[in-house]
Amino acid sequence: MMRDITLGQYYNTDSVIHSLDPRTKLTLTFGYLILIFLISKMWLFAFAAAFIAVVTILSKVPFSMVLRSLKPMRWLLLFMFVLNLFMSRSGEVLFKWWIFELTTGGIRQALFMTFRLLLLVMGTSLMTFTTTPIALTDGLEKLLAPLKKIGFPAHELAMMMTIALRFIPILLEESDKITKAQLSRGADLESGNIIKKAKSMVPILVPLFISAFRRADELAMAMESRCYHGDEGRTRMRVLTLKKCDFTAFLVFALVFVSVLLLQNLMAF
Amino acid sequence: MAEIVIKNLTYVYSDESGVALEDISLTINSGEILAIVGHNGSGKSTLAKHMNALLLPSSGSVTVDGMDTLNDEYTLDIRQKVGIVFQNPDNQIVTTVVEEDVGFGPENMGVPTEEIIERVGEALKAVSMSDYARSAPHMLSGGQKQRVAIAGVLAMRPEVLILDEATAMLDPKGRQEVLNIVTKLNSELKMTVVMITQYMEEAVIADRVIVMHRGMIVKDGTPKEVFANGSEIEKYGLELPPMAQLRDELIENGVDIPKDALTIEELNEALCPLLQKS
Ligand SMILES: Nc1ncnc2c1ncn2[C@@H]1O[C@H](COP(=O)(O)OP(=O)(O)OP(=O)(O)O)[C@@H](O)[C@H]1O
Ligand SMILES: [Mg+2]
Numbered sequence: 001m002m003r004d005i006t007l008g009q010y011y012n013t014d015s016v017i018h019s020l021d022p023r024t025k026l027t028l029t030f031g032y033l034i035l036i037f038l039i040s041k042m043w044l045f046a047f048a049a050a051f052i053a054v055v056t057i058l059s060k061v062p063f064s065m066v067l068r069s070l071k072p073m074r075w076l077l078l079f080m081f082v083l084n085l086f087m088s089r090s091g092e093v094l095f096k097w098w099i100f101e102l103t104t105g106g107i108r109q110a111l112f113m114t115f116r117l118l119l120l121v122m123g124t125s126l127m128t129f130t131t132t133p134i135a136l137t138d139g140l141e142k143l144l145a146p147l148k149k150i151g152f153p154a155h156e157l158a159m160m161m162t163i164a165l166r167f168i169p170i171l172l173e174e175s176d177k178i179t180k181a182q183l184s185r186g187a188d189l190e191s192g193n194i195i196k197k198a199k200s201m202v203p204i205l206v207p208l209f210i211s212a213f214r215r216a217d218e219l220a221m222a223m224e225s226r227c228y229h230g231d232e233g234r235t236r237m238r239v240l241t242l243k244k245c246d247f248t249a250f251l252v253f254a255l256v257f258v259s260v261l262l263l264q265n266l267m268a269f
Numbered sequence: 270m271a272e273i274v275i276k277n278l279t280y281v282y283s284d285e286s287g288v289a290l291e292d293i294s295l296t297i298n299s300g301e302i303l304a305i306v307g308h309n310g311s312g313k314s315t316l317a318k319h320m321n322a323l324l325l326p327s328s329g330s331v332t333v334d335g336m337d338t339l340n341d342e343y344t345l346d347i348r349q350k351v352g353i354v355f356q357n358p359d360n361q362i363v364t365t366v367v368e369e370d371v372g373f374g375p376e377n378m379g380v381p382t383e384e385i386i387e388r389v390g391e392a393l394k395a396v397s398m399s400d401y402a403r404s405a406p407h408m409l410s411g412g413q414k415q416r417v418a419i420a421g422v423l424a425m426r427p428e429v430l431i432l433d434e435a436t437a438m439l440d441p442k443g444r445q446e447v448l449n450i451v452t453k454l455n456s457e458l459k460m461t462v463v464m465i466t467q468y469m470e471e472a473v474i475a476d477r478v479i480v481m482h483r484g485m486i487v488k489d490g491t492p493k494e495v496f497a498n499g500s501e502i503e504k505y506g507l508e509l510p511p512m513a514q515l516r517d518e519l520i521e522n523g524v525d526i527p528k529d530a531l532t533i534e535e536l537n538e539a540l541c542p543l544l545q546k547s
Contacts, residue, residue: 237375
């Protein structure tokens with residue numbers, strides 16, 4: 001079966017992590033990012049890694065999936081590694097060639113940054129594996145709701161994200177159709193240099209944009225027809241409620257957070 | 270029950286485009302199925318959009334249950350009472366889960382959560398889509414999507430259901446599904462139905478047919494009256510329904526059948542005795 005692209009990376013299981021409120025997962029992921037940035041000793045990353053491992057087991061998402069989420073990042077990781085390797089010059093010099101100088105401090109710094117990035121990506125991927133984009137949108141709308149008071153368009157932003165999710169597959173299918181239609185008329189989309197290729201995209205993008213505008217117009221009409229008038233007086237079919245497991249999750253994370261920081265400050269090494 | 274009264278309605282999109290609707294007067298009675306037919310650009314959609322205040326008259330008036338569409342205090346009430354299903358199902362489904370989309374209207378109306386869930390269940394059942402409540406709309410067929418769009422309107426518990434060429438993008442099977450639901454809603458829930466259509470055979474099931482031409486209503490009567498005469502309909506760029514065409518050809522060839530037969534059943538009834546005789 002075709003994979004439903006509106007689900008993004010979502011991996012459906014019946015785990016306790018999946019059943020957490022999206023707001024909990026968003027907040028805790030944010031907290032986790034802060035923690036990763038606060039860690040300044042390499043061995044403390046082991047705690048973060050253990051935390052990720054435990055959450056992965058609880059979520060019933062296969063480890064291979066979590067590791068695979070790193071694949072698109074491999075070039076960035078490599079680049080960061082090499083950059084850091086030669087950027088920081090401290091400690092013993094191990095090797096010197098032309099302007100390059102490899103130091104023990106450089107190796108330390110490179111490993112440190114790589115671990116940090118790896119843990120960042122795995123943590124956020126776990127959130128997207130266990131939460132559907134639409135749930136994330138709902139969660140974000142709720143979390144940002146207090147900012148409405150200072151004029152932040154939380155509801156409008158969430159509605160835009162919802163509509164985008166709804167129309168991505170439609171527009172993808174449409175661009176596919178247009179491409180085929182242009183190819184069948186003898187359009188050459190493959191050969192030539194970058195500029196020529198970019199030019200050959202024009203006959204695909206123009207009809208796609210025209211159609212997108214028409215769709216937007218019709219959708220706006222249909223939404224108005226169904227009484228849409230912003231979020232004033234609007235109720236929700238799906239209400240987010242914090243359950244016991246959400247409070248447990250907060251508590252566990254707080255414990256991890258505090259103990260890692262305590263260890264960092266109390267231990268001399 | 271909702272009654273829509275249109276008086277001397279004229280509508281102009283912009284000065285260059287000319288008049289889209291010209292001096293239309295029409296009363297839509299509650300409980301009837303009204304079909305609106307007409308050539309492309311004859312103003313059918315423009316008229317439909319006036320019925321729930323999506324467009325407001327340039328002159329004249331439209332009232333729904335006595336509420337004038339020009340009074341913006343009534344706008345939301347009118348839109349709750351009069352729901353429109355549009356032609357392209359893709360461009361009227363708002364969210365990525367079927368049941369949430371059906372709940373979109375009630376959410377906007379401020380209906381409490383438990384009641385939204387109840388209404389969504391009912392609406393999906395009415396269009397036989399309960400099994401797809403958790404599906405993603407883009408995984409459904411055209412006919413199924415259009416049924417979801419109808420459910421989205423039904424969840425608002427409207428009194429008038431307008432279908433603006435809602436079957437135009439569907440295959441014959443999808444069209445039949447939608448038509449069956451519409452006739453069921455009319456007969457069981459006494460819902461008023463306004464059906465705009467390109468297919469004359471769909472107009473045949475209506476209680477009353479209106480023909481539009483260049484922004485005006487040029488014919489108004491029962492299907493039998495409107496489709497009695499082919500040459501008159503052709504003046505407005507339309508054709509008779511297939512069965513009426515067959516009827517006229519048979520009569521022309523000397524077969525003795527009633528001049529107002531419109532459906533397969535009626536033709537069948539008239540022809541069978543003739544065949545048995547010969
Ligand atoms: N948004 C618009 N702006 C300007 N003119 C418009 C607009 N929409 C429709 N018109 C014009 O108004 C007239 C009536 O259009 P309308 O869409 O109501 O016709 P219709 O009977 O629904 O046609 P169709 O069968 O193609 O759906 C047409 O001449 C059309 O060009
Ligand atoms: Mg139209």
